[in-house]
Amino acid sequence: MSEPxxxxxxxxxxxxxxxxxxxxRVCFMYMKNRYDAEDCTEDTFVKVFTGDFSFQNEDHExxxxxxxxxxxxxxxxxxxxxKKATPLDNLEELAGEDALEPxxxxxxxxxxxxxxxxxxxxxYYMGYKTEQIATLLHKPPSTxxxxxxxxxxxxxEKLGDAQ
Amino acid sequence: MKKEEFRQAVDSIPVGEEARLRMYxxxxxxxxxxxxxxxxxxxxxxxxxxxxxxxxxxxxxxxxRLLPVEESPxxxxxxxxxxxxxxxxxxxxxxxxxxxxxxxxxxRYAILDEQVACVDFRLDGIRYxxxxxxxxxxxxxxxxxxxTKQGSVVQDRTLDGTEDAHLITEQEGEQTCYKxxxxxxxxxxCLLSADKHANEETLSSLxxxxxxxxxxx
Numbered sequence: 033m034s035e036p037x038x039x040x041x042x043x044x045x046x047x048x049x050x051x052x053x054x055x056x057r058v059c060f061m062y063m064k065n066r067y068d069a070e071d072c073t074e075d076t077f078v079k080v081f082t083g084d085f086s087f088q089n090e091d092h093e094x095x096x097x098x099x100x101x102x103x104x105x106x107x108x109x110x111x112x113x114x115k116k117a118t119p120l121d122n123l124e125e126l127a128g129e130d131a132l133e134p135x136x137x138x139x140x141x142x143x144x145x146x147x148x149x150x151x152x153x154x155x156y157y158m159g160y161k162t163e164q165i166a167t168l169l170h171k172p173p174s175t176x177x178x179x180x181x182x183x184x185x186x187x188x189e190k191l192g193d194a195q
Numbered sequence: 196m197k198k199e200e201f202r203q204a205v206d207s208i209p210v211g212e213e214a215r216l217r218m219y220x221x222x223x224x225x226x227x228x229x230x231x232x233x234x235x236x237x238x239x240x241x242x243x244x245x246x247x248x249x250x251x252x253x254x255x256x257x258x259x260r261l262l263p264v265e266e267s268p269x270x271x272x273x274x275x276x277x278x279x280x281x282x283x284x285x286x287x288x289x290x291x292x293x294x295x296x297x298x299x300x301x302x303r304y305a306i307l308d309e310q311v312a313c314v315d316f317r318l319d320g321i322r323y324x325x326x327x328x329x330x331x332x333x334x335x336x337x338x339x340x341x342x343t344k345q346g347s348v349v350q351d352r353t354l355d356g357t358e359d360a361h362l363i364t365e366q367e368g369e370q371t372c373y374k375x376x377x378x379x380x381x382x383x384x385c386l387l388s389a390d391k392h393a394n395e396e397t398l399s400s401l402x403x404x405x406x407x408x409x410x411x412x
Contacts (some may be wrong), residue, residue: 070214138208156198159198187196
């Protein structure tokens, strides 16, 4: 087995810089706003920072972060007492940045139910195969295939040229 | 939808330098808040240790409840001289024939003041004590009386109309106790319920059974 990629604390900043875009974008797709996306991104990295994780390689690292952030976002969306508050001292910083207007494709994918969004993201963006997605999501490959089929049907309905 | 098209769409989600720094700063703050303190670690240990200790105590309690508890014999605390003996054969030297009735359990034997034979036994869930001494002996009545006394005598009546057998009712507070005293073949007997659970009928019935057995022997 190769040497763990992440050495706790000392390499965390490099780890963060390597992955923050990936995690933030996953979180944004689920949370649909910058504030919650940032919050979930932070919580995903806090898990790594405070936990005792080691990753075999960058692929493992990315897969873990993607699935963990997806699950975290879904938990957050499910929770009844979902926190919407943003500390006042951060509002000024946030207001200074340009507001995001996702393109049409992304908007349509973001409207999909979470279970379809999972497979679409892992297949189209991360490039995983059905079996790999099934392993990552702890679901049978047949379920993943069904979700993929249904997601494509919905996308086709809305975009008109689903692959 | 093509893969490249979707990738470009996702990659178009902007993550500025400000956001990178802001998130990193907050990650450090959150992580510092989550780092377990010594007290937190102590609480975490307690969370596991307390239920484990409670289970252990319950287990011990259960074991003690299940284990048979040996009851003290009636002569324990007797102020006179007594010696616990192996079986009824030890009473031969006292010219007394005495044993627990058939079906008795937890039978124990003792000789009090080297003159009084004593048998403790359990029958039908009730603990009894049976004393016997030769009528020509002179047991230290003080000691034996103390041992067989359960309260103030409130009634003394004959059993089966014979003067050789009496049922004595004693009262101590709210508690009514019964004692059968009878004589047979030059030996005096005293039967009482050691745990005071025998009622008049039960004790009389056992006394009659013992008397009958003596007459037949």
